[in-house]
Amino acid sequence: MLDLAQVRCFVTAATELNFRRAAALLNMTQPPLSRQIHLLEDNLGVKLFERVGRTVKLTTEGRVFLADATRLLNLSEQAESTVRRASKGKTGRVRIGFTGAAGYELIPGLLVAAKNVLPDIDVVLLELISVAQIEAFSANTIDLGFLRPIASRQKLEFLLVEEEPLIVALPKGHALCRHKRIELKQLHNQPFIMHSPLHGKYFHGRIMSMLATEDVQLNITQYIDQTPTILSLVRAGLGVGILPASAQRFHYDNVEFRSIANNSTQAEMSMAWRSDQDNPAVTAFKLMATEYFAEKRAFHPLTPERSAP
Structure with a gap:
């Protein structure tokens, strides 16, 4: 087994070809330097230097060994630097779950x-609905999640990173399209495309609670998990829907959107993580993300979706 201290003494002496100067560079005297090199030669079973008068030069074996010894020291320094950076969370891997809504703008900006x-952190992305992200935390397949905040039995922490209003999606030509704003009571008994109570339970719960306050009864024709599919059914004239304002980004033809009058219900997007996680890279990424979103909210307190018609 090579001793890195002995290898360092050899490389310095081989570079300087002067034991006195090499010893000075290593902050030691010449006798200990010579002793370290002799120990290295004994370990290798070869002579690395030969004396020619008052000078020294490398033997053939010494010249061959110098290249590998230099690489060994470089790798050693690189390993030390990597582990120190890892301990500070500046390198490593972070697995991020995100919903389709987060993937449109939030995730690209964050990356x-x-x-x-954090250029040396490797980010792995997994597009998952909010319920699936909760399951992914349980299976330890994601480290951070960008999802709608839903109840979980796990020890998860949530940070609100974005809010947007809910709006009504209508098929073009629908009678309600003549209104600039929709009263919730106007949706009473309307054919309605509703979020699934299982996989879309965040929106299902918020919409049902919002309508219950106005005593609105819906004629639910379909339960759907994903926003694009809801929009497709609305476009086909199979019903109306309530969606986050960001749904307008999908630009579905023959679908019109209207804001909801006298309603303050917001669709929230949160960053989530396990409270017991101890990965330095995840901690560093979470802190960076927290600062990023705080700065973003400071400069852009009103998102484009909030000003939607």
């Missing part, structure tokens, strides 16, 4: 910021 601040 650009991460690339500038």
Whole structure:
């Protein structure tokens, strides 16, 4: 087994070809340097230096060994640097779950910021609905999640990162399209495309609670998990729907959107993580993301979706 201290003494002496100067560079005297090199030669079973008068030069074996010894020291320094960076969370891997809504703008913007601040962290992305992300936390397949905040038996912590209003999606030509704003009571008994109570339970719960306050009864024709499918059914004239304002980004033809009058219900997007996680890379990424979203909210307190018609 090679001793890195002995290898370092050899490389310095081989580079300087002067034991006195090499010893000075290593902050030691010449006798200990010579002793370290002799020990290395005994370990290798070869002579690395030969004296020619008052000078020294490398033997053939010494020249061969110098290249590998230099690489060994470089790798050693690189390993030390890597482990120190890892301990500070500046390198490593972070697995991020995100919903389709988060993937449109939130995640790309966050990744650009991460690339500038934490360039050596490897980010693995998994697109999952909110319920699936809760399950992924349980299976330890994601480290951070960007999801709608839903109840979980796990020890998860949530940070609100974005809010947007709910709006009504209508098939083009629907009688309600003549209104600039929709009263919730106007949706009474309307054919309605509703979020699934299982996989879309965040929106299902918020919409049902919102309508219950107005004593609105819906004629639910379909339960659907994903926003694009709800929009497709609305476009086909099979019903109306209530969606987050960001649904307008999908640009479905023959679908019109209207804001909801006298309603303050917001669709929330949160960053979630396990409270017992101890991965330095995850901690560093979470702190960076927290600062990123705080700065974003400070400069853009009103999102484009909030100003939707």
